[in-house]
Amino acid sequence: MPDRPPTAQHHRLTRRRLLGWMGAAAALSGSALLVYRERQRAMTPVPGAEQPEASPPPQLATPAIMLPSPRATPSPTSTPSPPVVFYQGGFVEDPQSHDFNANAGCGGDPELFGGLVALNPDYEPVPDWAESWESSGDSRRWVFTLRRSRSGWSNGDPVRAQDFVWSWQRMLAPETGAPQAPLLFDVVNARAVNQEGADPALLGVRALDDWTIEIELEEPRSYFPVLLGLPGLLPAHRPSVEAWGDRWTEAGRCVSNGPFQLTTWERGRAFTLTRNPYYWNSGLRIDRCVTPILPAQEELVTFFRGDLDLASVAAESLSSVVLDPVLSPQLVRPLEPAIWILVLNTLRAPFDQLPVRRALGRAIDRERLWQLTYSVATPAFSLVPPGMAGHLEEDDEILAGQRFDPDAARRLLETTPYADPAAWPPVTLAAREGLNQQERALVEDVLSQLAGNLGMPLTLREVPHQDWEAVLEQGDFQLLWLRWDFPYPDPSAAYAALFASERRQIRGLGWADPTFEALIRLGDRETDRLRRLAIYRQCERILQEQAIYVPIGYPVAAFLVKPWVQAMPRNRQGDPVGPNRLFSRFKWYVSLGERGSG
Template identity: 30%
Template sequence: MRLTTLMGVGALCALLATGPLPAGAGEPDEAAVLHRANGAEPSSLDPQLGTGSWESNITGDLFEGLLARDAAGELIPGVAQRWDVSADGLTYTFHLRENARWSDGTPVTAGDFVYAWRRLLSPELGAAYAYLLFPVANARAINHGEQAAETLGVQAVDEHTLTVTLTRPTGYFPELLAHPSTFPVPEQAIRAHGSRWTQPGNMVSNGAFELTEWVSHGHITARRNADFHDAAGVSLQAVTYYPIDDARAALNRFRTGEMDMIDSVPTDRLDWARRSMPRALHVSPMLGTFYFAFNQREGSVLTDRRIREALNLATRRRIITERITRLDQPPAWSLVPDAIDHYDGPRFDFADSPLEERMARARQLMQDAGYSPAHPLKLTIDYITNPETRRIPVALAAMWQPLGVDVTLINSDAAVYYAKLRQGDFQIGMAPWVADYNDASNFLDLFRSGVPNNHSGYHHPAYDRLMAEAGETLDPGKRARLMADAEQRLLDDAALLPLYFYVRAVMVSPRLTGWQENPLDIHPSRWIRFRSGTGQ
C-alpha cells in the first residue's frame, strides 16, 4: 500500500488506553466527532480503485469485507460470521451474517461478493489490486481477458453462503479478505450512478460509517451507519478526514485541538514532541520499506545496471536514518522487511563493506558506463511536495555528486506524483510501501512484469519464473526459498534503491482510547472512542 508521508518521520500510533469498545456498550455519544489528518486527497472512494493509505483509511470505515480487523490489526469475522476450510485447503465456505445490511437497508448477500470480485478482475476496470485475487480459480485468466468472468471460482450457494475455490492452498488468503479491494460493492448504486456512485447521496456502503460530505481538498465526513451489524458497538457519531500532507501544518492543527490524530511529525519537532507532548507522541515499527524506484523502461538511462548499482553503493543509509529521519529505522539492504513472517531473504552483497570500498566500486562502475565528474550524468528525482520528503532527495543528490551525478529535484502533489509514476514519467521516484498483509509476496509482486504497481517497469523472465513457481508450490519452505531467489535476482540487478524499513511517529490525543499500534498501520475508526468526561 502506498503512502504519502515520509514514513520514517511520521507515524504508527499506539493505544492510549483500553481496547475496542465491545458490542452492546451503549448508545453512541451524539457529540463525538473524530477529526483525523489523512494525508493526501483521495483520488477515489471506490474500494476497488484506491491504492493509498489515505484512501483505505476511509474506505475501511465505509465498507466491510468477509473478514475485518480489530484495533490491534488482527483478523476477526466481518460480514462472514464464520467460515470452513476443506482438508486440502482449496475450498473456503463463508457463512454470512443475516443482519449484514447496506446503508440503504437492503441485505448484504453472497451475490454481492460474486459481483464485486468479478468487477475487481474486469480488465476494463483496471484495478491495481486485481492480482490479490489471483489465488482464486481462473482469476488470473479473467483479469488477462482470457476467460469469462462467470468462470471465477466463487459461487453464491444461497444469500448467506459463499464458496471460494482456490487454485492452490494459500495460507495468507484470509488476510486478503480484509483488504478494501475484496470488499463488496453495491451493484444497485453502481448501475444507477456509474462512476459517480462514490459521491455523497449516491454511495451505499456496508461498514461502520456512511459518507455524508466530500468537499474536495477540504474534508470528508462520514456518520455512524445505523444499519451496520455492530452499530451498537460504535461509539463515534461521525468521523471527519482532512487531506493534510504537510506534517508541520498537521502538527500545528493538532496543537490547537483541531485534529485528534495526525499521521506524521516533522523531523525537527520530534525532540520537542518528546519533551512537551509525551502522552500524545507514539513511535513504533511497521511492515514497510521506504525505497526509490528506478525507471527501467526502454530508452531510460537507468536501464544500465551499472548506474543503478553505483547509486546504491554510494547511498549512505545510516546517515539518512540518523541525521534526517531520526527514528533509528533499520537501514534497508533489501526490499522485503526483516520482520516479515516465514521468510529469510537476501541482502545486497556490499551491505557490510566499508564506505571507501563501496565508493571506489561505484566510481569504477560509473566510469565503465561513461560518466565522471568531468562528464556528469544528469538525473531527476521526483518526490511528493513536502518539506519533510524533500530532505532525502537532497541528501541523495549530495551523496551521488562525487560519482559525477548531477541531480535535479522535481516535486508534485500526491495525485500528480502517482500519476507520473503510473505513466512512467520519471527517472527516479520515491515509492514507499507498507504491507497489505504479512507475506513476502506482497512486496515481491511489485516487480512482476505487467503488475500495475510495478512503477519501475522492471522486467526479467527469471524473476517472473521464480515468482510464478513460488505461487504454484505447496511446500511453504520451498516457496520461501523461491521468493528469496527472486529477491536475490532483484538485488543482483540493483532494480531498486531501498533506504530503510519503516518506523513511524504519530500524535494521538490523550482523550482517545481504542487506537492500538500494529505493524500494518490499520486503525479503524470503529474502535475509537473519547474518554469518558473529556468531551469531543
C-alpha cells in the same frame, strides 16, 4: 537514537506562532466550528430516531484473534451515558465518494464497509463476513463460508454471497474504470472481463448458495485471502447503486455493511459516522466518529486546541512538531507499507559490473538520512518493511553488504576501471517528477554520499509523469529512484511484483535469474508460513548477492494522538499501525478514556 539535527528558530512551533495560526485558521473554513458543535452535541445521548427501525440481529461470538472485547454493560442509571465520540483528522480534501468498489482511491472512509476478511495490525487475514475459508491443495480453488446473519447492511438487508459476486463483476467492468481491478487478475477470466469486455458471468467467482462463495484462480496463490482484506475489494450495495448511480454513497443514500454507517456529510466541511447496528460484531468501542475536512495547518491548530483526538502532520510542519515540548510527546510514527530503493540497470555501464553495484550499498549512510529528514525514512536493509511477514532484521547475515562502510565500498572498486575517479562515465539517477520536500532531501543526499564516498559523478533526471511508464518499460535508466508502495501486504508484492520477469513492474530491467524465478513460483503455492518465508529469504539473498537493488529507507508517517486515546492498532512488535492504504480497520482498535487537557 541518533541526535536530531538543529532546526532554525523560525521553524519552532511557538505559542505565539500557534496563536497566529489560530487567527489565520478562522478564515479558512467552518470545519473546525463543526467539530466544536459536534462535541457539544456528543454530551447528550444519541437519539433513538437515528437508529434504523429494524431489530438488530442476535449477538454473535467475536473471534479472539481479530477484535477487542466489547465494553462491559454499565449498570442502569437515570441518565443515559453520552456516546463515545472520536474526532479524527487526516482528511485535507473532501472524499470523491465512499465507493471503494469503484475506486480504491476515492478518499473516503473504508470502515463503512466489511469484506470477506479483514486485515489485522499484523496484515494477516482474519474473519469478517466470511467466518471460515479453505483452499485446494494447490491454492487455486478457494471456498469462503459467510455468516448466516438475518441482516448486516445498515438498512437491515442480509449480507450474502451474491453481494460479493456482483460487486467484483462491477469492479472489473471496463466502464467502471476501477484502478484496483488488477488485484483480481489472478481469478479465472478476470483479465478478459476487464480488458476485453468478456461476459462477467464467465468470471471464476460463483455464489454456490446465499452463504458460500467459490473462487477459482488462474495460477496458485497461497496469499489470496490477503488480497480480500484490501479496501479495493470491499463490496457495494447493489440496490443503492442501481437506485442512485455514482452518488449512492451520499449521506441519506449510503448503505454500508461495515462497523459504521454514514450519518452526515457536509461536502467540503465534515462527515460523521455512527455505529452500524446490523454489523455482525458488537465489539466497537466508539459510538460516533466526526471527521472534519481541514487544511493541514488548520488541522494542527484544531488538534492543539483539543478539538481533535488524532491529526496528521504535514511534511512542512514535522520539524516544528518534533521540537515542540508539548506536541512532540503526542507524536506517533507508524511505518507505511512502502520502501524507497535504488534499482540498478545491469545492462548499462557502470552497473554492468558486479563490484560497482555492490559498492553502492556500502557507500550510503542510512542513519544520516534518518536524521536529515526527522525520521521520515527509517533505515532499510531489505525489501520487506518491519511489521510485515518476510521482513529481515538488520543483523541477518545476508544483509551484510548494506552496512555502511565507505572504505569497503572503495576496495570493491579496485578490481574495476573506476578505482580512478576520473574514469567514471556520467551517471544519471532517474526519478519521477513531483518529489516532495522530504523525498527530494533524501534523493539529493544519496547523490551527495555516492559522489563523496565513491567519486561517482551523478546528476538527477526528473522524468515527467507521462513518460514514467515508458522509462520502466524500456529500461531507459542507469540508476532508478523508486518509491514502491506495496499493492498488498505480502512478500510476493515486492519480490514478484518488482523482480520476477513475468510479473515485474520494471519491464525493462534486463535482469533474470532462473533460481529466483523458480523460488517465486514455489512461494506462490506454498501454504506453510515458515517454509514460505524461508523461500522469500532466499529471494532476498539472490538480489543481495547480485546487487540488483539498494534498499534506502522505509517511509514513516506522522500523527498526533491525544493522551486520552487509550488504545490504537499495534502489531505484535508493539509498533503503531495505520491508518494507511492497506489497513482499513484503524478505528476498530481505538478506545478513549476521559478527556482532559493536552
